[in-house]
Amino acid sequence: MNTTKDDHSSLPQLRYKKGDLIIKEGDYGLSIYKVIQGKVQIFTESDSVEIPLATLTAGEVIGEMILLDRDISQRAASVRALEDSILEVWHPSMLSNEYKEMPSMLKYIADQALNRLVRMNKVIAKLTRKQQQNAMLKRKDPWSPQRRFYRKQVDLPFVAEGIDSNQKDRFTGSIKDISLSGAGLEIGSKKLAFPLQLDEIIVINTTLPNKKEISVTAQIISINQGKSPGTLLLGVSFTELSPRASKDLGFFLLPA
Amino acid sequence: MDVKQFLYSYIAKEEYYEDQEHIIDEGRRGDWLYVVLEGQVKVKKMTPKGVLTLDTLQKGEIFGEVSLWLAGKGVRTASVVAEGPAKVGILDTDQLLKDYESISPRLKSLMKSLIMRFADTTKKAAILSVET
Numbered sequence: 001m002n003t004t005k006d007d008h009s010s011l012p013q014l015r016y017k018k019g020d021l022i023i024k025e026g027d028y029g030l031s032i033y034k035v036i037q038g039k040v041q042i043f044t045e046s047d048s049v050e051i052p053l054a055t056l057t058a059g060e061v062i063g064e065m066i067l068l069d070r071d072i073s074q075r076a077a078s079v080r081a082l083e084d085s086i087l088e089v090w091h092p093s094m095l096s097n098e099y100k101e102m103p104s105m106l107k108y109i110a111d112q113a114l115n116r117l118v119r120m121n122k123v124i125a126k127l128t129r130k131q132q133q134n135a136m137l138k139r140k141d142p143w144s145p146q147r148r149f150y151r152k153q154v155d156l157p158f159v160a161e162g163i164d165s166n167q168k169d170r171f172t173g174s175i176k177d178i179s180l181s182g183a184g185l186e187i188g189s190k191k192l193a194f195p196l197q198l199d200e201i202i203v204i205n206t207t208l209p210n211k212k213e214i215s216v217t218a219q220i221i222s223i224n225q226g227k228s229p230g231t232l233l234l235g236v237s238f239t240e241l242s243p244r245a246s247k248d249l250g251f252f253l254l255p256a
Numbered sequence: 257m258d259v260k261q262f263l264y265s266y267i268a269k270e271e272y273y274e275d276q277e278h279i280i281d282e283g284r285r286g287d288w289l290y291v292v293l294e295g296q297v298k299v300k301k302m303t304p305k306g307v308l309t310l311d312t313l314q315k316g317e318i319f320g321e322v323s324l325w326l327a328g329k330g331v332r333t334a335s336v337v338a339e340g341p342a343k344v345g346i347l348d349t350d351q352l353l354k355d356y357e358s359i360s361p362r363l364k365s366l367m368k369s370l371i372m373r374f375a376d377t378t379k380k381a382a383i384l385s386v387e388t
Binding site: 032034053054056059060061064067090094095098099101102103104105106108109110112113114115116117119120121123127128130131134 | 260262263266289310311317318321351352355356358359360362363365366367368369370371372373374376377378380381384385387388
């Protein structure tokens with residue numbers, strides 16, 4: 001940081017390198033800064049998480065709270081240089097006469113805008129924390145990004161039966177596609193000794209190509225004619241997937 | 257909050273709104289400034305996820321300053337909707353701009369910067385709500 005005098009004004013200008021901290025939250029300070037050149041970021045910290053609040057470029061002013069009758073001398077947020085920047089420093093005493101003469105209505109509008117800015121900053125802080133928490137949850141559960149979107153084409157023999165495990169309603173076929181939330185099953189309609197119904201709950205047993213045997217409980221959500229004659233396509237949605245089955249299936253579904 | 261006495265000399269017109277009636281429509285042109293005189297109003301913004309309520313303004317609070325001071329834009333950046341019956345005052349823009357011309361360049365940049373930051377922060381809050 002270097003202090004220099006500008007040719008056009010008698011006001012001190014400060015030069016900051018990219019990454020320099022200009023104001024630290026909680027510090028005592030009265031100066032108001034105007035960005036002359038470069039780009040700075042206002043941010044706050046909450047539970048040691050950094051929350052960016054705003055990015056300011058040439059012409060914008062930082063530290064105006066001091067002037068606007070706020071009874072605070074501690075900095076409400078930190079500011080750092082995002083690029084090499086030049087800032088002009090104003091001491092509030094320089095502005096106090098001008099400020100006294102400022103029409104009450106304009107003071108009032110500025111004060112209101114500041115109030116609402118502070119409220120919006122709180123909203124941003126809350127949302128940023130929530131977003132970071134969500135990101136952490138996602139990291140803990142590596143399958144969640146694939147869960148909704150990833151569906152793999154397969155051809156796996158399976159054996160299924162009704163939830164009450166009656167030997168009579170056992171049927172076999174082939175799993176044509178599978179995801180962590182459901183599967184498409186092809187069965188020979190002639191082999192069925194009983195009518196399948198929508199919403200029926202079945203237990204499907206199969207062996208994945210990685211040799212893992214899995215057993216899942218699923219609900220039939222669609223029944224359609226299959227591509228080849230004499231076949232039916234069942235759409236099923238998994239209702240119960242043990243943590244182990246979820247892991248084995250998850251590994252299998254990982255993009256190669 | 258009470259409505260400050262000096263505000264009344266700026267009020268050009270008073271308007272009444274029914275519950276859920278729009279006072280300002282996002283995206284429409286306009287540069288009137290308003291003050292809430294009775295009741296309360298909500299600030300709402302359209303997002304890809306639907307309408308988002310960003311703030312609630314009470315008696316005495318000002319709205320509409322973004323389109324007045326962010327030069328050349330004059331486009332409403334959010335909607336303001338009455339929450340229950342509300343009475344608002346429309347402020348005399350000519351008088352406000354005359355006041356603004358009378359202040360020092362430093363105070364002008366301070367005020368403009370503040371309003372710009374308020375507008376940016378509002379936009380950012382809306383974007384974050386959609387992502388979260």
